Amino acid sequence: MLAFNERVLAQCELPWVPTLERLRYLTIVSSNLDEFFEVRIAEQKERLKTLTARHDPEAPALKLVLEDVAVHARALVTRKYELLNKQILPTLRAAGIHLVSGADLTPAQRRWVKATFAREIAPVLTPIGLDPAHPFPAVANKGLHFIAELKSKRGGGKSSIAIVKVPRSLPRLFEIQDKTGHGQHSFILLTTLIETELASLFPGREVVSDSQFRVTRDSDLWVDEQEMTNLRHALAGELRRRPFGRAVRLEINADCSDSITELLSKHFKLEPHEVYRVDGPVNLARLLALAEAVDHPDLRFAPFTPGPSLPEVTDERLFAELKQRDILLHHPYQSFDPVIQFLRCAVEDPNVIAIKQTIYRTGSKSVLMELLLEAVRRGKEVTVVLELKARFDEETNINWADKFEQAGAHVVYGLVGLKTHAKMALVLRRESNGSKAGNTIHMYAHIGTGNYNPSTARFYTDFGLLTANQEIGKDVAAIFHHLTSLSQPPKLKHLWWAPHTMKNNILAAIRAEIKFAKAGKPALIMAKVNALTDETVMAALCQASKAGVRIELLVRGACCLRPDVDDFTKNIRVRSVVGRFLEHSRIYYFENGGQPNVYISSADWMSRNLDRRVEVATPILDGALRARVIDEGLFITLRDNCQAWQLERSGEYRLAKPQPRQKPFVAQHELAAKFGLAAEGIAAE
DSSP states (O other), X not given: OHHHHHHHHHGGGOTTSOHHHHHHHHHHHHHHHHHIIIIIIHHHHHHHHHHHXXXXXXXXXXXXXXXXXXXXXXXXXHHHHHHIIIIIHHHHHHTTEEEOOGGGOOHHHHHHHHHHIIIIIGGGOOOEEOBTTBOOOOOOTTOEEEEEEEEETTOOSOOEEEEEXXXXXXXXXXXXXXXXXXXXXXXXXXXXXXXXXXXXXXXXXXXXXXXXXXXXXXXXXXXXXXXXXXXXXHHHHHHHHGGGSOEEEEEEETTOOXXXXXXXHHHHTOOGGGEEEESSOSOGGGGHHHHHHOOOGGGSOOOOXXXXXXXXXXXXXXXXXXXXXXXXXXXXXBOSHHHHHHHHHHHHOTTEEEEEEEESOOOSSOHHXXXXXXXXXXXXXXXXXXXXXXXXXXXXXXXXXXXXXXXXXXXXXXXXXXXXXXXXXXEEEEEEEEETTEEEEEXXXXXXXXXXXXXXXXXXEEEEEEXXXXXXXXXXXXXXXXXXXXXXXXXXXXXXXXXTTHHHHHHHHHHHHHHHHHTTSOOEEEEEESOBOOHHHXXXXXXXHHTTOEEEEEESSOBOOOOSOTXXXXXXXXXXXXXXXXXXXOEEEEOGGGSOEEEEESOOBSHHHHHSEEEEEEEOOSHHHHHHIIIIIIIHHHTOSSSEEEEOTTSOEEEOOOOTTOOOOOHHHHHHHHTTOTTTSGGGO
């Protein structure tokens, strides 16, 4: 995870990345680190607590690992602030965009700050002085606060401590209205505004020192699904407790006094290696407001509009068109609109009698969810498998569950102990079969690698398949039946699905490539996933490499397999592409002796996906569409020599560079150009 964020942070140093986009990458890294501490570090701290309590000999080793991770995380944080202070902010200033500090304020700006603070900010603040009658206030996860050391202006008496919460209800950024000059814009952070006027909150007291601080807490939710009676109600209760989980990290200003640092560390029960001093705003994610506030096209990526996904097909003709051919969608290069159209047609078509869909992450405002609600109102049978445990989307999904239940839809939350991560929708349509026997039910399905979220579909790369193949439709229907009825897992004809057949099918496909290699036939495995950490799959890939199978892996994030190690992984190459769009597709390719098998899937090659989630992989049966997935999803990406990072046998990542006389090749640019988008966006860069 830290290595991936190092690769994201490296985008801030690439010469072709515009300055405001560099700032955006900086905020992405900050948000990613928050989640890393909230979930991964919190999980290991809890494990360390358990091991220590039972005097397990593994405890000291785990403690050392956590301290080592902190060293790497601290280096990443230091680099992040160096890029901000030495590269990004100076470049913005040169372009007339100023993020001012308290020391930078002109007399006119100080007057504006004082007036704005008194009018818009001070009335909202609640300074709390600490004494026996005023205990340390509750500090929510990632909430930003000031801590101030005060003394009497008259002299004498003990110093005291006060806490000021930075309200989340206030804007994070203000533009200073001071007539700076033509083409010049001055901005000030809310925290800078508060710090500049902090003394005015404590009449008769002098602020000796102050610092921002921010606490990251354990944000994982725990519920015993075996014991509860209603998962939704249990999760709702856990969500109320989430903001006040165990502290795992403290961020403070670099100049925070040792005494204040010790006070905060002791209060939140944190070790020295869990305290991070930062040279700038404590929460860099707040700078996203600056990246979005300025109308400066030359400092941003060119606007990007997804291209058409297919020749214009009217709603009336969509189902007939799908009967003639499958439709492959490659987002964001192709629009997500056909998925919306597919669902809209199902809602409006009087012959459609039922719709079934899985939901993992869809957003608080979703045209797809509104269409499903409309389907219920029109009397159609609607079944929604809503994953309530989608991390940090629990509240959103609980709200959608309430709406669906109130509307009268069939709502289930998946299977006990498993997250439903599969992306699939099924439409059942009554159609004439041309015989006296009457009508039949025809099935239409959508299976994808990404979420049913039109917003993220604009900057996540994903594949989706729309099909009227009845055998695939029956497989999808069987999975839905299993999810809702608690029946025995069905046997499927085409789909691989976790946690039942997917891992075994992947391992069988790897073994088949080994046999082909030993027989002197073409043997090649290619995979594109977000992470590769499953030990069984990695061991099988090592065996395949030793047998002479060539293995090309595109792993965006965590990869626990070291390539190019003699006698083990000599035939394995691992690359990670980090660009404007988040690489999110999952593709499995097996050469199969010259008759390639290609699957798109929701599952990464991780134990949690293959063993503890409901996941689906569908074969691409149409030859032309299969060739597209191979070319667009694998071959083009493997040729990238500008935004691809090669994993070395040492475990370090090296950024690929064009060889002498080799032209620069950026996969995402090439794909945009392939879909004719050069004039409007990314390929024009």
